[in-house]
Amino acid sequence: MTYVIEMRNIRKEFPGIVANDDITLQVQPGEIHALLGENGAGKSTLMNVLFGLYQPEQGEIYVKGQKVKITSPNIAGDLGIGMVHQHFMLIDTFTVTENIILGSEPTKAGKIDIKVAEEQVRKLSNQYGLNVDPHAKVRDISVGMQQRVEILKTLYRGAEILIFDEPTAVLTPHEIRELMKIMKLLVSEGKSIILITHKLKEIKEVADKCTVIRRGKGIGTVDVADAEPSQLASMMVGRDIKFQVNQEPYHPGANVLEIKDLTVLDSRKVAAVNSLSLTVKSGEILGVAGVDGNGQSELIEAITGLRKAASGQILLNGKEITQHRPRKITEAGIAHIPEDRHKHGLVLDFSIGHNMVLETYYQRPYSKAGILHFDKIRKQAEKLIKEFDVRTPSVDTPARALSGGNQQKAIIAREIDRDPDLLIAAQPTRGLDVGAIEFIHRRLLEQRKNGKAVLLISLELDEILNLSDRIAVIYEGKIIDIVEPSKVTEDELGLLMAGHHLKGAHENEH
Amino acid sequence: GSSNGDDGSKSSGGDKKKGFKVAMVTDTGGVNDKSFNQSAWEGLQKFGKDNGLKLNTDYKYLQSNQASDYEPNLNTLVHNNGGYNLIFGIGYLMEDAVKKVAAANPNTHFAIVDDVVNAKNVTSITFKEEQGSFLVGVVAGMMTKTNKIGFVGGEKSALIKKFENGFKAGVKSVNPKADVLVQYAGSFSAADKGQAIANSQYGQGADIIYHAAGATGNGVFNEAQNRKKKGDNVWVIGVDRDQYDAGMPEDVTLTSMVKRVDNAVEQLSKDAMNGNYHGGENLQYGLKDNGVGLSEHHDHIPDNVMKKVDDYKKKIINGDIKPPQTDAEYKDFLASLK
């Protein structure tokens, strides 16, 4: 039996860290092979080695039994290896077709033969049921579509072995299901897939084999059919994991946030939020479920003052905060864990300590008469770092140097410490490993327990179902239903999110 | 009061004062600006060679890279190589620096070109640009076929105004019907603007342009050459020095209004070496002293025009005609013509 891919005893070092330490990976033709590991375990590194982006210090790679040296993505491509990266490698301003053909364009007398190219893209897209518009600009299409463009890029290059690095982290449940179908279709056509994911459920669903990596070391490979999710989880983190669920009794209090007939325009002046109404009470977690791009981002931006509301009202504790500046809203008692931690959550070039007072630097005791008091800031930062277990070499380390999970913890520490009446948590666990997720969920539940209101926006249905007291489903800028988690199945929720009202609709609509 | 350097110039021969050293500070144009810095340096070099002085010790120049260099450069020459006896500051921009340094160093003699500094140890050298400009105005006024003539200035300064007003007066004296288009580029180094202005003036029918605009004038020449090549009969009158070469090979330089800074510098150096520094005097060089005038190259000017030029030259030297320097004087001059 020859493996289509065999990586033997791979070692890859970065300054100060061994990212891959003697890892072996064997993939059989026509299988979906999962690669599982915590954040920073070394999965992406291993795949980047396979794809020729990194050169390993040690180890050998065999493709279809042949020993190879993959020194560049070109060579990987020639060997039939394609990669869908964790962070998409797409050019926003280019069209789908341009992104796909880039680097191997069909030309006629020097000119790109765009007709031919589009035809090829269309054909491939139809063949695998991907359904992308070759003309569309990448920045105008959804994340799910963008991922399909990434897949097409590899198929266009004739890839036989596809690497998917955390493909589902950014997808909606619907999109995830579509992706699973596509993957199955791909393997049925004889391709092999390496799938990196943190989500055990997905592994269970599609993967044939699973290799687990912990702190750069290979822990082992198991047949997925024989393995329980909990077993995989403990293999991954080296201890038992307890999944947090919202089990405390539900005693909602007064309305903390009231939204009435809110309309918000997006950057293209289209109503992304369309006369939406919603309330969040103290002592509850209200989950907002919905397919990405249905107005969630605009809704949050309007509440937090980052975007102007076109019409409608937003009340916090009964007081109007519509059109207020972000600072007034923050001071009024809203905290916000932003969905993009790099863009909004942190000033990456500031130290982690200074990031801890990003919203409060001008207040006492951090600042008196316009002068900063560094000792106070440091003390606060040290306190939060300790309390929220943010792993950083020091308070002075630039935020940029922290891992994603620790950056997220820092943000959450900062936001929760302000003791807000309303905590808005947008995609709070995106891309994090189960350990970090567990921690964050516990904190959100604590807020609830302390009688605060939490507005949770997430594309992870599990997260919504496990934590929420009520689930508001958002579709095309409107809340089309509010359901209780215990009374709805994941499938029903999926239907709602796709805009189908449930038969025998619930009473507590709005 | 004006007095000319006549006395000194006569006693040029004879006893060379031992150890006489002379130097100059250029403005930012440097000694090869094809203008007054270069002319001054040529004068100084001639003086140095003729009198067997040693370059860089007995006679030298310092170039200024920015305006703030004037003062230190002058001061450097006060002390450098044991100190220079006579130090020229070239250009009106150096007026203040010369004044200050002269005040601080009463035992060194200074000279300033193109401006006046009233101090016992400073000799001021100025030129009557309006006189020379008047003559080339006469040439232009008589030779224009279109009765349109252009004047292109660099910066609108009092100095350049002398060129403009003298020129216009010359034109109007011989050809009251002629119209002078005047435009300033706002810069001495914008060849593109010079060309655009020339294009506009020629385009409006001018056939002769007089420029007093430094390197901006390059554009004027270029435009004229272009037009000449296409068969238009257009001319440029150069400035400061003989700009015959700037008009070649199309030969568009009608003549140039030369300013003999070289002569003035050489003359004063000689006098100073002989002990006459003309301290506190303002040496004004005009037509009378051949300080200004038409260049050697004026082949394209017909004899009758040259005759007229000579007539006017005499009248100016006599004092029968006083070419205007300022706008106000020009207005009076025009009125007097009627």
Next chain:
Amino acid sequence: MNTKRLSGAMVPVISVLLGLIAGAIIMLISGYNPLQAYGDIFQMVFLTPYYSGETVVTIIPLILSGLSVAFAFRAGLFNIGVEGQLLVGWLASVATALLLPAGLPKVIMIPACIIAAIIGGGIWGFIPGLLKARFKVHEVITTIMMNYIALHTTNAIIRKYFYAEGERTPNIPDSASLSSQFLYNLTAGSRMHWGIIVALIGAVVMWFILWRTSKGYELRAVGFNPDASLYAGMNVNRNMVLSFFISGAFAGVAGAMLGLGTYHYMTINQDFTGIGFDGIAVALLGLNSSFGVILGSILFAALETGEIGMQSLGIPNDLVQVIIALIIFFVASNYIIRWTRDRLKKKGGGAK
């Protein structure tokens, strides 16, 4: 942390050395003696009081111009408009000195003139800031355009309202002058003036605003990440405009130093002073820090004063410009230095 900061500062130092070495090589090739040249510069600038004084005269506006660029950089903005802001500040200070009664005491006159320069330069910086904040117009274009507008406008104003013979304004009254007999005597007749105190105060002010005040924290945050700053409740647009105002104000004060110190008048300028462009280089050489800007200015000014000495050796003064360019170039390419250093360290670490 400390060693890291130290080695960060090593980069400009090494760049300067490399620049000087490259300059020396050019001199050798062209047949001049570099040791003598550098020796003369050193001798002149540091050991001859007159030239030391003149070097300080050059340093003063350069520090302020460098601070202007560095401040904007810290706030994420690229201010190529220092030239224009400097001209406006220069005119504002001189005009104020000429318009106020000459008999006013220095303690009123000088601050008034400097404040006028701050306002003048500040407004000239404010405009591109506002255009960027309000209309998202790229500051590089607007500051370039504002430079030309300042050049022509200040000239026109001088011609119309403040004209004196010699294509300049009249001299400012003594009460507005930063010069002093003491400094004059101390430096054997140089133009050195008390503006050096102003420049050093400027450096402290920049450091203090940026690193000690909450406003500075805000300005830097906006510079690094406007999105996060907005999220954190800062008014990004207002901060952008404010940064540009402050940056322009520094440039304006640089202009005031020319008016109140170096010249005591303002000339009708045919071209830019060059101080603004040098300021970009000084800021970058100084790693956009106050202290670095001071050091960078000293180096630049020393080289520029040294030109006079080099001319006396017959070395074309343009060579100094080449050396300055090379130094900037090596600063820019500091990666080459870091890379070499890391290489050496690895080797030093021994075989693993």
Next chain:
Amino acid sequence: MTIMEILEIVIPSAILSATPLILTALGGVFSERSGVVNIGLEGLMIIGAFIGAVFTILFEHIGLGAASPWLALLVAAIIGAAFSLLHAVASITFRADQVVSGVAINFLALGITVFLVKKLFAGSGQTPYIDHRINKIDVPLLHDIPIIGPLFFSNIAYTSYIAIILAFVVWYVLFKTSFGLRLRSVGEHPAAADTLGINVSRMRYLGVALSGALGGLGGAVYVVTIATNFGATTISGEGYLALAAMIFGKWNPLGAMGAALFFGFAQSLSIIGESIPFLKSIPDVYLLIAPYVLTILALAGFVGRADAPKASGVPYIKGQR
């Protein structure tokens, strides 16, 4: 003057003075589209102007006659490209701050050229005048066409046509060829390009070298059509204007050309303005600053936000996140 007469003066003159800016701005487009900010355009123009003057003189000297300026343009483009490699090495290979490196290029170009002029021409601060310029001509036949003939085919230099055609060529290359697609991809998202096997450094080197060639050409064209010799002040600010034109034109070759023509037009208009009776009473400072004010107004008024290529100014480090 009638409107037509005014336009007949203004338009050819606008085109002439815009030509060097168009070429240089096109160079800027190449460089920045590949992800390398190029503040050094001024320096590249200085080099080009220097080479343009020196080599025209040299070629005239060896008897090449009217071909001299044309050959000099070629040399200027080549040397411009070579000189720009300094910027490329610094900013691509050595990951320099691109703004700093560009500023260094400007200083270096001025220092070196003035130094060399002195060495070459016996201490002179500027070169002699060239004898053979590239002249403005009336295009045979076409200049007789009513209205557009006098506006666009009279009194114009072939270099202007070359610049305008080049703008279209550059547009075609950038947006229609695989080279252009790759160049732009490197400026937008180098990591993406890298994973597709595109050599990021090589594309960026090419982008910078092209900017050097075009900037050099722009400077040389300035000399052989306008200035006719080279000195320290020959190029003073044109490179910055070209940079502004590139941004004004939103990093699009045709836009850059339009912006450069706009600058030229604004300047010509301000010059002719002094001869138009109704504008004559306006103090000339208003006309002097008009081109710059107009540009700002245009940007604020209707052009608005322009987005630079995303990766422009960011050194690409393989494997960095």
